[in-house]
Amino acid sequence: MALRTSSLETLSSDLEGRLISPTDDDYDAQRQVFLGDFDKRPAAIARVANADDVARVIGFASDTGVELAVRCGGHSAMGQSTTDGGLVLDLRDLTTIDIDPETKTAWAGAGLSAVELTKATGEHGLAVGFGDTGSVGISGITLGGGIGYMVRKHGLTVDSLLAAELVTADGELHHLDADHDPDLFWAIRGGGGNFGVVTRLKYQLHDTSGAVGGILILPATVETVTGFIAAAESAPEELSAIANVMPLPPMPMVPEDLHGTMAIMAIMVHLxxxxxxxxxxxxxxxxxxxxxxxxxxxxxxxxxxxxxxxxRPMPAQRGMFLDHVDRAVAQTILDRLEASDASLRAAQLRVLGGAMARVPADATAFGYRDRRILVQLVNFYDGTPEDYAHRRAWVDEFADAVDQGVEGAYVNFVTIEGPRAAYPKATWERLAAIKQRYDPTNLFRLNQNVPPAGDDGGGPSPALSRLER
Ligand SMILES: Cc1cc2nc3c(=O)[nH]c(=O)nc-3n(C[C@H](O)[C@H](O)[C@H](O)COP(=O)(O)OP(=O)(O)OC[C@H]3O[C@@H](n4cnc5c(N)ncnc54)[C@H](O)[C@@H]3O)c2cc1C
Structure with a gap:
């Protein structure tokens, strides 16, 4: 749907924030998202200033039928926070932080990045767990679940979400918590951006004094890979680790002759x-x-x-859950990584369990809390269709080789599997029913889409990169 300049001018004058169009000097900088292969050109980018602006943009998209993308940190694996020819609702100016050290809680603006909020709460010796990358937006990671360095001690990010403010497709602002709009509050804790636009999030913060952690790099062999997973499984729940098995990048802290050798690059935290x-x-x-x-x-x-x-990396990638990493799996991981010459290739392993697994499965919309190990396979490509096809095949063959038939996927890592893979049937049906109630026209469809109940089509087909659209 092409937008008329006059209608965009009206939206611009209605906003307290800023509407950026292709003629603006900073348009190219503003339209960029994290992954380099989603080089899209929105008709306009609305940098909203508050919840009223969010409602205005939603109303505009609803009236005009323009494709609406919702952007926080811009790290969507599917490039779903930008659009060609549509409108981006950009939350990055919603950055207020209100910390209460007494109750150890924080209200955070929905445009913050993980590092921005973590640094601010760190001033009080407190934190909420996000993921392994500071530039990831707090909204995107939270709405999908959130798996990071507190997952075994304090659960998913959503397990520390106490409340949120959400503007629904009809423009109404909802205050969500366990007692207010509990269905919506359930749905946004794992159901992604399907139900509206979150403008603020309230987190329970956790004490971080006495933290021990950082980077540990080990040579990668069958023994160290299996040993690492065994150590992570038997470690106290206070410890969560993320292990990247990969050829060592040129890192200054490691001697040059080791660059390129197969290593476990792990980051761990004990609280x-x-x-x-x-x-x-x-x-x-x-x-x-x-x-x-x-x-x-x-x-x-x-x-x-x-x-x-x-x-601006360009990865072909695939995530899945595993039950175990025994010698055969470790050997497969090492062999497959050795067999590729991609500029960056990795198998990222995370042992789950602990607090994440203790929350009842139906308490939030996050699917598959009882899974043991999350693996993400990544192979960078050079931007050409030929290289993409080659790297994609490597990822898919690798995935087939380690697949243990464990049902499910993590929605924030979903690519070709599609969002349905991330939810058990009952969760999917409950999400679809709530979607039908709050977004019957599927206005919020540029996401890991749960179509409204009764709508078989719905949602974009999985576009893995600009090369597959
Ligand atoms: C380098 C990298 C590292 C990562 N590491 C981890 C990790 O360790 N753990 C983990 O759990 N995940 C991780 N992820 C996945 C990440 O959590 C998801 O990609 C997440 O969706 C990114 O959030 P964002 O706000 O940055 O992205 P965006 O692209 O801005 O948003 C993603 C989607 O979320 C929705 N959305 C965003 N903000 C809002 C809002 N305020 N209201 C409604 N909907 C909204 C929209 O549908 C949007 O399309 C990683 C991703 C990358 C690229």
């Missing part, structure tokens, strides 16, 4: 007292002589190092 933390990380350090050992007492907020804002 508790320092002595318990040192004891919990010791089994990992004992797996082999570390190539780099940066694990020790830390300020939790330092888990997010500075990032290069010009970094």
């Amino acid at each position: 508790g007292d320092v002595a318990a933390g040192e004891a919990a990380v010791a089994p990992f350090k004992a797996l082999a002589t570390p190539l780099f050992d940066g694990v020790g007492p830390m300020a939790y907020a330092d888990i997010y190092p500075p990032e290069d804002p010009s970094y």
Whole structure:
């Protein structure tokens, strides 16, 4: 649907925030999202200033039928926070932070990144767990679940979500918590951006004094990969780890002759007292002589190092759950990684369980809480269709080789599987019924889409990259 300039001018004058159009000097910078292969050209980008602006943009999209993309941190694996020819509702100016150290809670604007909120709460020795990358938006990660360095101790990010404010398709602002609009509150805790636009989120914060963590790099062999997973499974719940098995990138802290050799690049955090933390990380350090050992007492907020804002990776990727990583699986992982020459290739492994698994399955819309291990396979391509096809095939063959038939997927990592893979049948049907109630026309469809109940089509077909549209 092409937008008339006059209607965009009207929207612009109605907004307290700013409407950016292709003639603006900063249009190219503003339209960029994290992944380099979603190079789309929206008709306009609305940098909203408050919830009223959000309602105005939603009303405009509803009236005109223009495709609406909702953007926080811009890290969608499917490029779903931008659009060709449509309207981007950009939340990045909603950055207020209101921390109450007494109750250990924080209201956070929906446009913040994980690192921005983590640094702010870190001033009080407190934090809520997001993922492994600071530039990921708090909204996108929270609405899909959120799996990071607190997952075993405090559960998913949604398990620390106490309340939220949400503007629905009819423009109404809802205050959601356990007692108000409980259906919507259930749905946004795992159901993504299907139900409206979140403008503020209230989190329970957790004490981070005594944190022990950081980067541990080990040589990757069958023994260290299986040993790492075994250590993570038997570690106290206070410890959560993310292990990237990959050829070592040129990192200054590792001698040059080791660059390119197969390594486990792990980041782990133990939350508790320092002595318990040192004891919990010791089994990992004992797996082999570390190539780099940066694990020790830390300020939790330092888990997010500075990032290069010009970094625009182009990955073919696939995620799945595993039951176990035995010697055969570890060997397959190493062989497949060795067999590729992609500029970056990795198998990222996360042992789950603990607090995440204790929350009842139907308490939130997140699917598959009892899964044991999450793996994400990644292979970067160079932007050409030929290379994409080649890297895609590598990822798919790798996925087939390690597939243990474990049902489910993590919605924030979903690509070709489609969103339905992320939810058990009963969860999917409940989400669809709530969608039917609050967004019957599927206005919010540029996301991991749950079509309204009774709508068989609905939602965009999975476009993996600009090369597959
Ligand atoms: C490098 C990288 C590392 C990652 N690491 C982790 C990790 O460790 N753990 C983990 O759990 N996930 C991780 N993810 C996945 C990440 O959680 C999802 O991609 C998430 O959707 C990104 O959120 P965003 O706000 O940055 O993205 P955006 O692209 O801005 O948003 C993604 C989608 O969320 C919805 N949305 C965003 N904001 C709102 C809002 N306020 N209201 C309604 N809907 C909204 C929209 O549908 C949008 O399309 C990672 C992704 C990347 C690229």
